[in-house]
Amino acid sequence: MKKEIIVSKTLDELRIAIKENGILVEYYTEKESNVNIVNNIYKGRVIAINKSLKAVFVDIGLLKGAFLPFDQIQQEQFLDENFNPLPVKYKVDPLKLKKGQNILVQVIKEPISNKGARVTTNISIAxxxxVLIPNANQIGISKKIRYRNERGRLFKIAREIKLKGIGVIVRTSAEKHGFEEIDEEVKKLMFKMNHIKNEEAKKPVPSLVYAESNLIDRIARDLFSSHIGKCVVDSKDIYEKLKEYLSKNEPKLAGILELNNKSDLFKQYGIDKELHIMHSMSVPLN
Incomplete structure (x- = not known):
């Protein structure tokens, strides 16, 4: 059974739920008062190196210094067309950094309480x-693409479009898409990457160099695929925005969109109930 995406907008909050086989499997929320900084790229400065914590602290212009661990393992692992893991070479060796040195980092985890944001020097543009990875040479294929023939086809496309010194991870959404579509996106991402380089060169330290898209844009980019059977939206503005996105990028999926602003979607689809059960669950301690 295909997945369903439920999008609900209130005055100050956007809520997105994904159901599979009638069960809530993913939930996202974004308040207008809260600014998401995950995937933002900053030009920062090393303020401390703590070998006992195996981390570098970087001033990126926020209240707390960002936390850069020595072991910068990427969330998206490189896998070749035969599902074999590929080694990742890091652009920066944290042990060679010096206090006061300028450094470009990307946020991988939001600041929490009294802890600063978690960052990496392994910049990626999705x-x-x-996904393009500067200062890398690998080609990786999403592990969610299961068929070897399709993995091989996409690997050949990636090899043709790959630029020297730029790593490429082919995402699940590329499945069944051709060379021209993927090549066009790579050109757009390279334009964005060059813009980031220019911003890094001219901006002071610390500075925001690149800001990630908002939640609805990320959902459209990352989740719409042939695996989605329906997307129900209660906001006409968001409906029109998603409709425009699909008409340009995935015209075959335009039919999955539904506008329903006459009922409480989270109540209608049982999402409020599922969230209440999840939040009220407790584990007894013996």
Whole structure:
């Protein structure tokens, strides 16, 4: 059974739920008063190196210094067309950094309480079909693409479009898409990457160099695929925005969109009930 995306907008909050086989499997929320900084790229400065914590602290212009661990394992692992893991070479060796040194980092985890944001020097620029990794040479294929013939086809496309010194991860959404579509996106991402380089060169330290898209844009980019059977939205503005996105990027999926602003979607689809059960669950301690 295909997944369903439920999008509900209130005055100050956007809520998105994903159901599979009638069960809530993913939930996202974003308040207008809260600014998401995950995937933002900052030009920062090293303020401390703590070998006991195996981390570097970086001033990126926020209240707390950002936490850069020595072991910068990426969330998206490189896998080749035969599902074999590929080694990742890091651009920066944290042990060679010095206090006061300028450094470009990307946020991988929001600041929490009295802890600063968690960052990495392994910058990545995500599109719908691919993720580009500066200062890398690997080509990786999403592990969610299961068929070897399709993995091989996409690997050949990635090898053709790959630029020297730029790593490429082919995302699940690239499945069944052709060379021209993927190549066009790579060109757009390279334009964005060059813009980031220019911003890094001219901006002071610390500075925001690149800001990630908002939640609805990320959902459109990352989740719309042939695996989605329906997307129900209660906001006409968001409906029109998603409709425009699909008409440009995934015209075959335009039919999955539904506008329903006459009922409480989270109540209608049982999402409020599922969230209440999840939040009220407790584990007895013996």
């Amino acid at each position: 599109g719908r079909y691919v």
